[in-house]
Amino acid sequence: MNRNKVCIIVEKHEEALSDRGARLFEQKAIEAVKAEGRFWVALSGGSTPRRMHAKFADRPSIPWQEVHVFWADERCVSVEDPSSNFGSAWEDFIGKVPLPSEQIHAMPAHGPPGEGALSYEREIKRILSPKEGRFPSFDLVFLGLGRDGHTASLFPAQSSLEEDERCVVAVKGGDPDVDRLTLTLPVINQAKEVVFLVSGKAKAEVVQAVIEDEGGAFPASRVRPGMLTWLLDRDAASLLSEETLTQR
Ligand code: 6PG
Numbered sequence: 001m002n003r004n005k006v007c008i009i010v011e012k013h014e015e016a017l018s019d020r021g022a023r024l025f026e027q028k029a030i031e032a033v034k035a036e037g038r039f040w041v042a043l044s045g046g047s048t049p050r051r052m053h054a055k056f057a058d059r060p061s062i063p064w065q066e067v068h069v070f071w072a073d074e075r076c077v078s079v080e081d082p083s084s085n086f087g088s089a090w091e092d093f094i095g096k097v098p099l100p101s102e103q104i105h106a107m108p109a110h111g112p113p114g115e116g117a118l119s120y121e122r123e124i125k126r127i128l129s130p131k132e133g134r135f136p137s138f139d140l141v142f143l144g145l146g147r148d149g150h151t152a153s154l155f156p157a158q159s160s161l162e163e164d165e166r167c168v169v170a171v172k173g174g175d176p177d178v179d180r181l182t183l184t185l186p187v188i189n190q191a192k193e194v195v196f197l198v199s200g201k202a203k204a205e206v207v208q209a210v211i212e213d214e215g216g217a218f219p220a221s222r223v224r225p226g227m228l229t230w231l232l233d234r235d236a237a238s239l240l241s242e243e244t245l246t247q248r
Helices: 014-036 050-056 085-092 113-128 185-189 201-212 242-247
Strands: 005-011 039-043 067-071 073-075 140-143 168-173 178-183 194-198 227-233
Touching (some): 005 014, 014 050, 014 227, 113 168
Parallel strands (some): 005 227
């Protein structure tokens, strides 16, 4: 099994967590641009990252001209729909920062989902240009965590969890229970770093189960990149053992 480096960071509340996440984004962007001249990042959907996304506009040193923003998943709804991950990100920061439009890689949420998945896979490969036979490697992928242990739109007991060739697939499920596009595990695990951003007491049980249950029963348990960071607030981390917290 891929032995990855796991780091757990606990902030006292959601505001501090969001601030830490925005500073991490800025730091990783600066490092990637310094080293490679660009920063390839995939954002999570859902509600947790929105406060962090809103803080991106206040981070003075993010090198937007060299940043390419992708998504880990998207609901196949109109951008005006409140459940649209792209629509939320536009509201939270994209419409407020000097990110060149050709570097905003929204998932094609209109049209037939299967075709959207193929077209997004082509877009990722066009920009990240992986070596022959290798999965594209994002510099950073943010993920959220559902109470059932799902992440991105990889839901328990769905065949998408076993996908080992495609980078993007069309699925249906979640809340809202709609058609979705999602990155697959091979491309998530090819990322240089994955950061789970999780907040609130309601997630404490699943956080503890995913981090401490070596059984790997959940979709999120199968996220094993070279570098994995759990960015939690105290409530979400409240059931983790002292041993887990001191080890990492
Ligand atoms: C999605 C998300 C999903 C989300 C979790 C947590 O588009 O549905 O990517 O994986 O991160 O469901 O959602 P909350 O942050 O809203 O709790």
